[in-house]
Amino acid sequence: MMNSCFLPTSKRSKMEAELSGSSICNNDQDQLLKSAKAKMGEVKEENQKLKRLLSQILKEYQSLEKQITSMGQPKQSTTETNSSSNNEDDYGVKDQDQPEMVSLTLGSWNNPCNKKQNYDKKQESDDSLNKTRKVETGGLELGLDYRNPRVSTTDSIKYSSLENSNKVLKEDENVDTWTSTQDLKVKENTNSREVDDQEILHQPQVKKTRVCIRSRCDSPTIHDGCHWRKYGQKIAKGNPCPRAYYRCTVSPNCPVRKQVQRCPHDMSILITTYEGTHNHPLPLSATAMASATSAAASMIKSSTLTSQTPTLTRPGLTTSSLGLHSSNFMTTFNNNPSLISASCHNSHPTVTLDLTVPNSGFSSFDWLSSSSSYSSATSSRNSSFLNFSSSAASSSLPSLDFSTSSLPTSSSWASGYLLPYTNHHNNNTRTNNIYQNPSNNNNNVQQQQQQQSLNETIAAVATKAIASNPNFQSVLAAAISSYVGNKANNDQKMTSFPSSGALQSAESSRSLALFPTSLPALSTSKNNASVAADARDNVG
DNA sequence: CGTGTTTGACCCGCGC
């Protein structure tokens, strides 16, 4: 803004001339321009392909939707779905009164039939003693549950059901690598991936998967959209800071626990450890965190990211050998080995997502809506959101917000609505955000051009990252779910992307801000490989 | 009065 306003006229005109292409360029510049134009063309082409893909999947979704609503026993088709659809009584709210819920689950205990028993402490104890938990209860589940009460009260669809194949569900089960059960050994293993899994299975019994998130946070705890009740506090050995124990109180029987502790070496770092799987739908505001944690677990599961985890990762299985994981998203993690890692503490497989690493893809994981900030939220910041922002220059991921509607109090979560990127978010504190407020007085044409170019570049990068992800189709499905729900909800909650870009063209005026957090989180299925491969090829 | 927090006691798994 400064540079364009206060540049000498001659220099400015020269720059403008260069931008407009009227100046005499040497061959290099010419080639650069040509290559840039070619890339722009590729991006546009990619946009069209994505758009077609999206519409195709949307059709698929709608047809499935019709099938499910027409089915007499809709729940039978979603036997792998978590128990959210049966939890109506837990909330005392009928489906039709509930806001749409997206349930991201991570961990085990996904057997809805034995849910109550599973959460019973004694039962858990028995399970741990038996050491022969069944696959259904001991497996690590990663699922997305979409509930749209306006369509049907029983259309709780696991995202993978969109894959239109039972094989997918089977594959998803087999993806579990951290189950301790011996039963898995009995399973027929016919492909190489399962052979890899076998190596994992030989490790000693492991407990529930934990996801540890390290983030810089001043408030006592990060706000992740769920409602927690503190039930204990301990001084852990080796750390002068007390460790607080929380349990999820969104549902009375929810087994999810959370531990919060300050890093002994850096008090500004808050270490939050999640354990267990929510047995209830999560508000969208909570799915952000669930996405992040699931993403970590998913990525750890699908490839070797660090050398710190010889027992939990798959030897010999690298991103290149996976082939399909060579996205920018993966690159982001691979370039920051400390960003995500897996370890095993007290037989708990633990995924650590370090959001304090500078210049990472998630360099500033801002939980602006910390519990302490809710009560003091002003009108200018009544929208709670978390932000996976990144440095535009160094990151492979664009800055995108995963926003939700405002939450009324610190002790209650409200129904979250997916609110795509809005500029007013940037007016607050994040000055390094690559998207600038267009209402800035210093804007001029050149800056707008640069902004647009930057946005397009970012969109291209995002598109590439998205398209090259094997979970692309699932993400699209999730996005569609979000889209469908929001469409029926209130279009006024949706705002358009600030500038033209791939995402915008992919879904008319709606940007899919869901992508950044849900990308790696939604699926462990390998069946998206073909889609991802196609997309990657298209991206080039 | 309902809800959430604090804190000492207790339980249990693990290592020696």
Add this chain to the structure above:
DNA sequence: GCGCGGGTCAAACACG
């Protein structure tokens, strides 16, 4: 078997 440490319970307390 014993001690240690992590995790949980539950009564007392605080707060709106």
